[in-house]
Amino acid sequence: MSWIDRIIPWRLRQAADMAEGGGQPQYIWRPAPAASARREGGTSFPRFQSTAGDHLDPRTADRFAMVRAKLRNAYTPAQPVTDRRMFAGRTKVLTALIRSIEDQRLHTVIYGERGIGKTSLLHVLAQAAADARYLVVYVTCGARSEFDETFRAIAANIPLMYHNAYGPTTLEGERGDTLAQLLPPEPITVRYAVDALAKIEGTRVLVILDEYDRAGSEDFRRSIAELLKSLSDQSVRVQFLIAGVAANLTELVANVPSIQRNIYAMQMPKMTAAEIRSIIKNGEGVAELEFDDAAIHAIIARCIGFPYLASLISHRAALVAVDQNRLNITADDVATATSEAVNEFKDRITRRSQMQIAEQVRKGRLAALGALAGAAQSTGGWFSLEEITAVHADPAGIAEARAAAERLAAERTLIEARDDEFGRAYRFLEPSVPIYLWLLAARGQFFQQEHPEPQSELA
Numbered sequence: 205m206s207w208i209d210r211i212i213p214w215r216l217r218q219a220a221d222m223a224e225g226g227g228q229p230q231y232i233w234r235p236a237p238a239a240s241a242r243r244e245g246g247t248s249f250p251r252f253q254s255t256a257g258d259h260l261d262p263r264t265a266d267r268f269a270m271v272r273a274k275l276r277n278a279y280t281p282a283q284p285v286t287d288r289r290m291f292a293g294r295t296k297v298l299t300a301l302i303r304s305i306e307d308q309r310l311h312t313v314i315y316g317e318r319g320i321g322k323t324s325l326l327h328v329l330a331q332a333a334a335d336a337r338y339l340v341v342y343v344t345c346g347a348r349s350e351f352d353e354t355f356r357a358i359a360a361n362i363p364l365m366y367h368n369a370y371g372p373t374t375l376e377g378e379r380g381d382t383l384a385q386l387l388p389p390e391p392i393t394v395r396y397a398v399d400a401l402a403k404i405e406g407t408r409v410l411v412i413l414d415e416y417d418r419a420g421s422e423d424f425r426r427s428i429a430e431l432l433k434s435l436s437d438q439s440v441r442v443q444f445l446i447a448g449v450a451a452n453l454t455e456l457v458a459n460v461p462s463i464q465r466n467i468y469a470m471q472m473p474k475m476t477a478a479e480i481r482s483i484i485k486n487g488e489g490v491a492e493l494e495f496d497d498a499a500i501h502a503i504i505a506r507c508i509g510f511p512y513l514a515s516l517i518s519h520r521a522a523l524v525a526v527d528q529n530r531l532n533i534t535a536d537d538v539a540t541a542t543s544e545a546v547n548e549f550k551d552r553i554t555r556r557s558q559m560q561i562a563e564q565v566r567k568g569r570l571a572a573l574g575a576l577a578g579a580a581q582s583t584g585g586w587f588s589l590e591e592i593t594a595v596h597a598d599p600a601g602i603a604e605a606r607a608a609a610e611r612l613a614a615e616r617t618l619i620e621a622r623d624d625e626f627g628r629a630y631r632f633l634e635p636s637v638p639i640y641l642w643l644l645a646a647r648g649q650f651f652q653q654e655h656p657e658p659q660s661e662l663a
């Protein structure tokens with residue numbers, strides 16, 4: 205079909221529209237008519253309520269549509285928090301990190317479970333460092349991260365005005381040229397990188413490597429460890445801040461044992477009840493609605509210190525209320541929101557896993573599975589008895605969870621096991637199962653306490 209063929213039917217359509225509309229040109233991309241004219245069989249066709257530019261459609265917007273729009277910024281479970289005003293708590297963690305960077309000139313490693321708030325923390329820390337005139341370079345690692353490419357990306361963010369052979373008044377400095385432009389085409393070695401970074405003066409550079417656990421190459425991790433060691437040994441004005449889930453960060457430190465003196469490693473703690481409350485309150489301020497006390501307690505109990513879950517459940521619970529034209533959120537809304545989240549996460553796992561979980565739940569093993577899921581979340585993969593112990597307070601629960609892990613691994617149901625030099629470790633066969641199990645356990649607990657529900661509906 206030529207472009208002429210495509211245009212002609214369109215013109216005919218336009219002419220027909222004109223005839224129908226009494227001679228008024230009615231273009232086929234015109235905005236849809238008002239709500240009453242959109243009804244088909246009594247129900248209006250679902251539509252977006254705000255434009256891609258975040259403007260509300262004035263034809264459909266009411267008070268609740270506006271609250272709904274504001275809610276998108278009040279709770280953002282799918283994105284890290286980048287706005288300092290929406291960042292809750294973490295004062296101790298931030299203070300400790302800033303001290304280690306500023307007073308001790310250490311490289312810093314921050315590790316913790318998925319959704320515990322590492323990236324959000326890195327964002328506010330990056331802003332604080334930029335306020336103190338650090339040059340901040342943020343790199344998100346990927347499965348294929350290699351040293352050469354990563355170093356070039358870092359160098360591309362370091363202007364030559366901070367290079368001792370150039371400075372701010374040279375042509376290169378004024379033009380905004382960067383360190384990357386001085387690099388040779390052949391692969392960059394750690395030694396070359398250290399020499400290049402040693403030429404920085406007039407600023408301090410903070411290189412943030414987020415999602416370090418995703419980097420699959422051992423070579424990459426060894427090179428980074430060597431780089432950190434050499435930078436410290438030579439007092440270069442560049443510090444690294446590395447974040448990720450635990451397993452590979454231990455490897456990072458273990459790779460070059462003498463590096464431990466140059467690193468401040470911190471495990472990101474779970475949030476306190478007061479911090480979770482402040483996530484909820486910050487969102488209330490933005491969306492102009494209110495969670496009652498019982499709702500706040502229900503969220504605190506459900507999210508077990510995880511800002512991700514707090515944000516997700518708060519957002520969902522608020523939507524449940526707004527859908528019913530209410531601006532007050534109750535514990536019942538939180539219960540409904542948790543159930544919705546459970547169903548959503550259920551759809552992300554295979555049918556096979558769903559059936560196996562349902563079977564375990566029927567056998568009364570939900571609590572044990574919840575504990576194993578918590579342990580898996582804490583490492584992002586393989587977990588040991590140590591992690592099971594850390595997530596469970598009572599010895600009977602630990603023994604039960606451990607027995608469940610052994611039994612399931614023996615059957616290769618949901619879990620597999622391996623033995624290495626550190627002992628026995630377990631892993632969920634499907635990575636999205638732990639978060640689902642965990643929500644399921646949280647919901648089970650909630651329903652047992654407050655809303656009895658048939659067991660069969662749990663999975």
Ligand SMILES: Nc1ncnc2c1ncn2[C@@H]1O[C@H](COP(=O)(O)OP(=O)(O)OP(=O)(O)O)[C@@H](O)[C@H]1O
Nearest residue numbers: 280281283291292318319320321322323324511512
């Ligand atoms: N201090 C905070 N204040 C408010 N909300 C937060 C805070 N920290 C995290 N969150 C919320 O929790 C969610 C998860 O946070 P974030 O993405 O920072 O976690 P993460 O540890 O980087 O997760 P992952 O390991 O999956 O990368 C975010 O979407 C954000 O909404």
Ligand SMILES: [Mg+2]
Nearest residue numbers: 322323324415
């Ligand atoms: Mg992250």
